[in-house]
Amino acid sequence: MTEWTILGAGALGCVMAGLLRQRGERVALMLSERHRSHFHPSLDMITLGGRHQLIQTQPRFAEQARQAECLLVFTKAYQVVDALTGLQQLPTTAPIVLLHNGLGAAEQVQELFPHNPLIAGVSSHGAMKEGDWLVRHTGKGETWLGPLNEAAHAWAHLVKPLSAALGHAEWSEDIRLHQHRKLSINAVINPLTACHNIRNGQLLEPRYADVLEQLSEEVFQVMANLGETESQDAFRRRLQQVIELTATNYSSMHQDLVHGRKTENDYITGYILAHAGTQPVPVSSQLYREIKRRGG
Incomplete structure (x- = not known):
């Protein structure tokens, strides 16, 4: 079972962590320095049905990037490059899945990590942050992944566990x-x-x-x-x-x-x-x- 490392502990990143954990997937949250001294071990997710669920994830920091098996990037588009620059110890075998809004950051990521499988992701799930480590899942949607470089083609199987957790996930060769x-x-x-x-x-x-x-x-x-x-x-x-x-x-x-x-x-x-x-x-x-x- 692949461990999912989530970079970007905002609303959608935390909801995705919660949905994956609900299906028994292993999930780590890659946190910034400001969380080092006050990270709360449990994430409170409000489900679509309005129920509160405590979600346990493994906290990680930049120096532990070598432990990442698959990196899901949920930062804001303008944060992507800076956030990834600090993860130079990321194994070249680890796929990087970009799930931010907008377009324009992928080319820079390719320059930073020329050997890693690079995957683009698009998701229409809705999420809202209601407090520190309190997020609400506001809407279910589709999720699509697709290759941005040749190495990514070998990772189409990622959609199977994602589909089980999110309700929908498919691979598209035309992710653009x-x-x-x-x-x-x-x-x-x-x-x-x-x-x-x-x-x-x-x-x-x-x-x-x-x-x-x-x-x-x-x-x-x-x-x-x-x-x-x-x-x-x-x-x-x-x-x-x-x-x-x-x-x-x-x-x-x-x-x-x-x-x-x-x-x-x-x-x-x-x-x-x-x-x-x-x-x-x-x-x-x-x-x-x-x-x-x-x-x-």
Whole structure:
């Protein structure tokens, strides 16, 4: 049985740790220095049914990276490179699975760890942090893994235990498709909810109809230029479905902005701007600048 080492003890990382432990999987949490003197040995996870469950995991620190068998990275996109830089003792046999929002960090990770199997992951599970070592599982979703380099192809079997723990996990040789489809949703919901200080579901109110339509059009066209084959109607239906399913949730970018944290603006809306080419993207540009102005 592979031990899963989770880097990034935020809401989703902790929920994933909890779901894996519930299935009897071995899980270690790779912690930062600030946790060394006050790490709580038990993680309290509130399940989808509202029950509290205490989750026991093995605490690890950077100098113990050589013990990692499989590394799941749940940090923010802008933290990925710095967090991994401290893990140079990671065995070259250990796969690195990137499960952060946005795109743009994988190329740097490949330079840092050229010999490790590098896997991209996309998950639509919902999670919320409610306190120190208290997290809530807010929604079940799909999880996809796929190879980012040749060495990763040998690790498709990871999806079997993940599927048992998460309810769904599949391997895709075209993981970029799933990354683009998740990013296209995030590039609409996250900046709008962050800038307007609203829950996801409020985007369906009439007052946001015009800006939602304009931003959706911009994001769809950029993704189409990148090779996305999904029709515009299909994209709109998927966007509406996600908004409805997460109606009571606050987006991660909203929460980061509200709590004065750096956002993933550069890896979500910034990715749209970087790949727009000659296509006008005025709404994306305005939202990007506004989030930057507010410190995100």
